[in-house]
Amino acid sequence: METDTTRLGLIDTGASSAPVAEASPSPTLYRPGTVRLLSLDAHGRVLDWITWQDAACLYAREAVAWTLGDPCLHIHGGTCRTTGLRSGMDLHPIIAARGHARSRALDPTPNLTNQALFARDAHLCLYCGQQFNRPQLTRDHVMPISKGGRDVWENVVSACFHCNSRKSDRTPQQASMPLLAVPYRPSWIEHMILSNRNILADQMAFLKAQLPKRSKLSA
Numbered sequence: 001m002e003t004d005t006t007r008l009g010l011i012d013t014g015a016s017s018a019p020v021a022e023a024s025p026s027p028t029l030y031r032p033g034t035v036r037l038l039s040l041d042a043h044g045r046v047l048d049w050i051t052w053q054d055a056a057c058l059y060a061r062e063a064v065a066w067t068l069g070d071p072c073l074h075i076h077g078g079t080c081r082t083t084g085l086r087s088g089m090d091l092h093p094i095i096a097a098r099g100h101a102r103s104r105a106l107d108p109t110p111n112l113t114n115q116a117l118f119a120r121d122a123h124l125c126l127y128c129g130q131q132f133n134r135p136q137l138t139r140d141h142v143m144p145i146s147k148g149g150r151d152v153w154e155n156v157v158s159a160c161f162h163c164n165s166r167k168s169d170r171t172p173q174q175a176s177m178p179l180l181a182v183p184y185r186p187s188w189i190e191h192m193i194l195s196n197r198n199i200l201a202d203q204m205a206f207l208k209a210q211l212p213k214r215s216k217l218s219a
Ligand SMILES: [Zn+2]
Pocket: 125, 126, 127, 128, 129, 130, 159, 160, 161, 162, 163, 164
């Protein structure tokens, strides 16, 4: 583990907003809690976003296989009684952990939450095409549940309250309300991009390099 004492004390618990001041030419250091770290298995497969606390545990357990990117967080440890020196650790934006990762499929299906759904549809109502804030959006079942439609990514779209109530218990055809886009299940990588609003440049570059070509997020 790298312990760069020159950077000790740069991050404190003050109230200024991230990123905090840093000594040039050090990389930008963020305030713990403002960013999440991208965890990979030892083969480089993307697992999930983790908090700095989880990342610090990996470092402390010496479970980090390798990292990518310049350190983005510095975490203070305790002060050594004999030397008076304060321990600390640098955390990297992308962290591959050794050992066995959680068993999970290579491209697991992201949980279907409203937050993830609205992010997939860019907060647009897929009937009227207008953009809305989260509280004004609803989850519409293209084929209504009452008609045998399922609550799965491929059968749900973001819809504003107005369009949802107008469509009511009908299919788009029956309601003469054509969909503006075909609903799809995001890949795990797409989900990672859609589920974090504060992705660091190194993390985004890593994720985008793994997007399928057809992805709308590739641009
Ligand atoms: Zn609408």
